Amino acid sequence: MAIGLMEVLARYADEPLSRVPFVTSIVLVMALPDAPPSRPYAVIGGHLLSCLAGLIALWAFGTGEAACAVALGLALWLMLCFDALHPPAGIDAFLVVVFALPVSWVLSPVLIGAIFLVGFARAWTQGERWLRQNAFVGKIGSHRFFQWEPPKIDSAMLVRRALGQRRREEEEIQEQDPDDTPLKRE
Numbered sequence: 001m002a003i004g005l006m007e008v009l010a011r012y013a014d015e016p017l018s019r020v021p022f023v024t025s026i027v028l029v030m031a032l033p034d035a036p037p038s039r040p041y042a043v044i045g046g047h048l049l050s051c052l053a054g055l056i057a058l059w060a061f062g063t064g065e066a067a068c069a070v071a072l073g074l075a076l077w078l079m080l081c082f083d084a085l086h087p088p089a090g091i092d093a094f095l096v097v098v099f100a101l102p103v104s105w106v107l108s109p110v111l112i113g114a115i116f117l118v119g120f121a122r123a124w125t126q127g128e129r130w131l132r133q134n135a136f137v138g139k140i141g142s143h144r145f146f147q148w149e150p151p152k153i154d155s156a157m158l159v160r161r162a163l164g165q166r167r168r169e170e171e172e173i174q175e176q177d178p179d180d181t182p183l184k185r186e
Contacts, residue, residue: 048106
């Protein structure tokens with residue numbers, strides 16, 4: 001739905017879809033709404049800082065590969081300095097340099113799109129939570145999909161299992177030939 005709305009708004013604004021930088025942002029904020037890069041501050045700030053980096057690189061170096069590299073590096077540095085890391089926003093710096101985009105592009109589609117995306121993601125997430133808690137708990141709340149959690153990987157347990165397996169294999173060898181010990185083999 002979010003990507004469809006983005007396409008409709010891009011057509012309405014006469015903005016080529018290839019210059020709308022929100023596809024990966026949509027994936028991130030919808031799939032991981034509670035992750036730090038999905039915070040409203042990170043989404044909006046990351047896109048604006050990345051655009052600023054692109055404009056600085058465009059002004060200083062013009063278009064080209066070197067300008068793109070500087071723009072992306074500067075975008076990352078600014079997002080880290082301002083604690084607004086939103087990795088998908090790095091495309092803004094690239095787009096500004098490659099297409100030599102004007103400052104007005106930062107307002108529309110970037111700022112307006114980022115605010116819209118944050119609002120849409122918040123409304124969607126709140127709606128999902130409300131549905132899980134209230135509306136369909138009796139009908140689909142017990143469905144296995146809603147109860148699934150990703151497995152937790154405990155690396156120490158994996159090592160213990162691997163060592164235990166090796167120990168069992170050595171014990172089996174010992175049981176088969178008690179005279180064949182590791183010291184005798186050497």
